[in-house]
Amino acid sequence: MLVVGGGLAGLAAARDLAAGGADVVVLEARERPGGRVEQIRLDDGRPVQLGGEVVGPFHTAYLGLVEELGLTLEASYVGVPGQTTYDLVEDVVRSDDWPFATAAERADYERVEQLYGALAAAVDPDDPWSHPDAARLDCVSLGSWLRSVDALPSVVRCLETGAIALADGSIERHSLLADLRKSAAACESGFYDYDRWESLQVAEGSAEVAASMAAALGDRIRYGAVVEAVSVSVGGCSVRLRGGESLGAEAVVCALPVGPLRDVAVDGVAPERLASLHAQRHALAAKVVSLFDRSVWTDVGANGLLEGEGVLGSTWPQRDGVLSALVPPQRLGALLSIPDADRVSVVHEELERMYGAAARETQAVHFRLWGTDPFTQGYVTQWWPGDVMRVGPLHGTHDPPFYVCGSDQWVAGYMEGAVRTGRGAAAAALGAR
Ligand SMILES: Cc1cc2nc3c(=O)[nH]c(=O)nc-3n(C[C@H](O)[C@H](O)[C@H](O)COP(=O)(O)OP(=O)(O)OC[C@H]3O[C@@H](n4cnc5c(N)ncnc54)[C@H](O)[C@@H]3O)c2cc1C
Structure with a gap:
């Protein structure tokens, strides 16, 4: 064979x-x-x-x-101590979870997650086509569905940044049915759960x-x-x-x-x-791995986890002194348009903004452009x-x-x-x- x-x-x-x-x-x-x-x-x-x-x-x-x-x-990085970094267009924020401005926004997230969990519970991950409303759920994006249930703009932004951190594309490009199928496969009661998918x-x-x-x-x-x-x-x-x-x-x-x-x-x-x-x-994406002699992000109280609106959509600690990052599909073009020789300085700028000056002191930075690799042509x-x-x-x-x-x-x-x-x-x- x-x-x-x-x-x-x-x-x-x-x-x-x-x-x-x-x-x-x-x-x-x-x-x-x-x-x-x-x-x-x-x-x-x-x-x-x-x-x-x-x-x-x-x-x-x-x-x-x-x-x-x-x-x-x-155990993987999930649950590392310290605060997660949110590299938002307006500011860099460190927090235990998404920095909602008000309790009402957080409550709205929970409301919408419950609705999502109830929908996911009705999808058979092995046979999503058997859902009585399969075609309708498939033609709707996760983003449109969120707006249809009146999710607050901050909730939509939180979920969009989370999806981009995973580098599998914007919520405006996710079939709701596919998303629910993924959640059902993991027996989740709500949105993507890092413990279920990434803890080992x-x-x-x-x-x-x-x-x-x-x-x-x-x-x-x-x-x-x-x-x-x-x-x-x-x-x-x-x-x-x-x-x-x-x-x-x-x-x-x-x-x-x-x-x-x-x-x-x-x-x-x-x-x-x-x-x-x-x-x-x-989804077309790239991975960037920065190597240090120690976990420099801990200097500023960070756990190395990032959800970001810059070129790097996420970072996470791989091992001591090894920081992984993903460049999501929306930003791969921006990375590719930077000449090879200048790419490291763009990464250094972003890492410094997130994790302080020591984050410029990399031993090496590896770029792996999976999205343009002829034998992958993508990422996930x-x-x-x-x-x-x-x-x-x-x-x-x-x-x-x-x-x-x-x-x-x-x-x-x-x-x-x-x-x-x-x-x-x-x-x-x-x-x-
Ligand atoms: C940056 C990155 C991070 C990821 N992170 C995770 C993660 O943390 N957890 C997780 O579970 N998954 C993760 N994934 C996804 C996971 O790695 C892949 O889904 C999985 O490894 C794919 O395995 P595969 O055998 O299906 O395909 P591939 O690994 O793509 O294997 C296909 C093989 O076919 C070969 N090939 C292509 N064209 C030809 C041809 N014409 N003739 C002969 N051979 C050919 C390729 O060279 C390749 O070796 C990640 C992927 C990437 C790129």
Whole structure:
């Protein structure tokens, strides 16, 4: 069997296929495994994540895999002591939570969150299309819905800044149904709960999950193998690589992000399935990681957590002296328009504004432009209004001998989505043999 793409999904699929006795080859375009999980290691041994980092307690597929691989879980940044920083256009504010000006605004947030929680409770995360009002909930953005329930402007701003901090796009570009589906998957009673989604990390570094699987697969992974075409048939499938080489297989497991998948010519697959796959989209973002010899943000009483209205939409402490940041889709253009040589000074200016003069004293700043990387073309799954219905119930399903996996084939992306769908695709392919 051929697995196309050696990120977490493709590696998890290949690992299970190999364990199930299949003859498997992974075709990976880059010269390394892991896709959107990637790390570097500092001279002092600290692993630094340039891609995916944290998970939550309901991410059972990922947590199960971590255990099987003998890796260690530890608490992530969620719950670090100190105050969160809000880098607002008018001021930098430090506070335990969003700095509402009045008690009435805070009460309104709670009112709106209750309404949202009640709506989410009625959505089946595995089958949002079965909701009696699915089409209506999908064509409305979260922003429009907030205004329809008379949310105060400060509540809308709080939720917009929170969404931008997650870098998966403005609330004006979120399908309400997709948002509710995500909340239902996490069994939340309200808006995005960092404890549910982000409170754990792999102590050895999250990229070690991919590295361990890749090491075990050994030469069953072909690096530098850019897939350009896939031909599917029950009588035998074939895959063509850049350079012209062709490989045959009984089945193909496609583990590509949705952008690069659009660049691959696929035939022998039902047009509805291709239309569904091609309808999916990503938020385009970049990650910026600043390295210090110590956690300088604590000098000003900050916990390193930021929601911001500058180029950096969020920051959070990755490890001692390692500060992660996301540049959200709305601001990626601003970052790209700055010449390479000047980008560090823009980051320094923002960090100084948030965390004081010591925050300029970086040992290094790493930019990882995932949004413009040809083998990712994005960052995380994004559902615009109308997308849930456009993609439809084929989402996350297979068309043997063409199996589809990857974080985009789950509710909302994430490493959980990659592992869950990768293992699911392997089980389906093994079951069909
Ligand atoms: C900056 C950033 C931060 C994130 N933070 C988190 C987080 O904290 N928690 C979390 O759970 N998730 C996070 N994510 C998301 C998570 O990392 C991804 O959803 C997940 O790793 C995707 O795995 P995947 O295997 O589906 O796709 P990918 O990792 O994208 O793997 C796809 C693979 O296909 C390869 N490929 C592409 N085109 C071709 C081709 N034509 N031929 C052959 N191979 C090809 C790619 O090189 C890649 O290796 C983050 C992502 C980013 C970028």
